[in-house]
Amino acid sequence: MSAAIDGELTAKEEQDLLTHLDECAECRAEYQDARNTKVILRERIVRVQAPQTLMDSIINMSIMT
Amino acid sequence: MKENKQLLSSQEEIKQKEFQQEAITHIHALYNYALHLTMNPSDAEDLVQETYLKAYKFFNSFERGTNCKAWLFKILKNNYINKFRKNAREPGKVDYDLIKDFYHTIKDVQSDTTEAESDFFHSLLHEEVYQALQSLPEEFREVIQLCDIEGFTYEEIANMVESPIGTVRSRLYRGRKLLRAKLEDYAKKHGYDTDSGE
Numbered sequence: 494m495s496a497a498i499d500g501e502l503t504a505k506e507e508q509d510l511l512t513h514l515d516e517c518a519e520c521r522a523e524y525q526d527a528r529n530t531k532v533i534l535r536e537r538i539v540r541v542q543a544p545q546t547l548m549d550s551i552i553n554m555s556i557m558t
Numbered sequence: 559m560k561e562n563k564q565l566l567s568s569q570e571e572i573k574q575k576e577f578q579q580e581a582i583t584h585i586h587a588l589y590n591y592a593l594h595l596t597m598n599p600s601d602a603e604d605l606v607q608e609t610y611l612k613a614y615k616f617f618n619s620f621e622r623g624t625n626c627k628a629w630l631f632k633i634l635k636n637n638y639i640n641k642f643r644k645n646a647r648e649p650g651k652v653d654y655d656l657i658k659d660f661y662h663t664i665k666d667v668q669s670d671t672t673e674a675e676s677d678f679f680h681s682l683l684h685e686e687v688y689q690a691l692q693s694l695p696e697e698f699r700e701v702i703q704l705c706d707i708e709g710f711t712y713e714e715i716a717n718m719v720e721s722p723i724g725t726v727r728s729r730l731y732r733g734r735k736l737l738r739a740k741l742e743d744y745a746k747k748h749g750y751d752t753d754s755g756e
Contacts, residue, residue, distance in 0.1 A: 494731060495731040495734060496712070499712070499730070501711070501712050526738050527734050527738065529745055530738045533741060533745060534687065534691065534707060535706055535707065538687060538688060538691070538707055541593065543586050543588075543589035544589075544599075547585070547606060548582075548585055550607065551582060554607075554614065555574050
């Protein structure tokens with residue numbers, strides 16, 4: 494299930510899963526829940542920018558080393 | 559002698575350019591990862607700085623054509639383990655106050671950036687998600703973070719956490735299940751419930 498959500502299944506595995514999901518409401522609900530969890534994380538976790546001073550010091554480090 | 563020196567400096571120049579293009583572009587992702595590991599902006603900066611120092615030193619050993627971000631993350635993770643293992647939090651123990659303080663710190667940092675204003679109210683919603691993620695056992699949290707937030711493949715994650723792909727797969731499955739239980743109310747409240755799955 495996780496592998497399907499992450500696009501890590503082979504084409505054959507994916508086809509088998511889709512066929513099963515068509516027939517099984519329980520797995521279908523679980524699949525959607527799992528996918529929603531991934532979407533929530535992607536959309537809702539705060540991402541910050543690295544401080545400019547850190548970026549400058551790393552660029553300088555690579556120039557001066 | 560002079561020619562040698564010139565040759566060396568032009569090689570060094572190529573290395574610098576490549577390093578900037580390949581490695582420095584990932585600085586924001588590395589900083590975020592370091593923040594989540596250390597929960598402290600100053601430690602995170604140190605960790606990123608040390609990671610880049612090491613990465614530059616060993617840049618020749620970076621396998622060209624592979625994912626440089628994954629290579630950097632692995633160096634950062636190793637640095638973190640060496641440096642902070644002593645102070646690592648006990649497994650299963652969650653310090654909610656620390657998470658809350660940390661969350662507000664990064665939110666403040668974010669409000670210094672240009673994207674802040676429109677994101678501010680979103681950030682308030684994020685806290686619940688962040689706490690849920692942080693409250694997972696580390697082995698689950700780590701793979702979820704690397705997969706869902708950083709977008710690494712299973713193979714790259716397996717390499718980073720030094721476990722077989724099957725283990726990564728099962729940790730993701732079990733971790734997501736735990737997370738889902740914690741986020742059930744959140745999902746309903748914010749329109750992520752099963753019915754709106756599409």
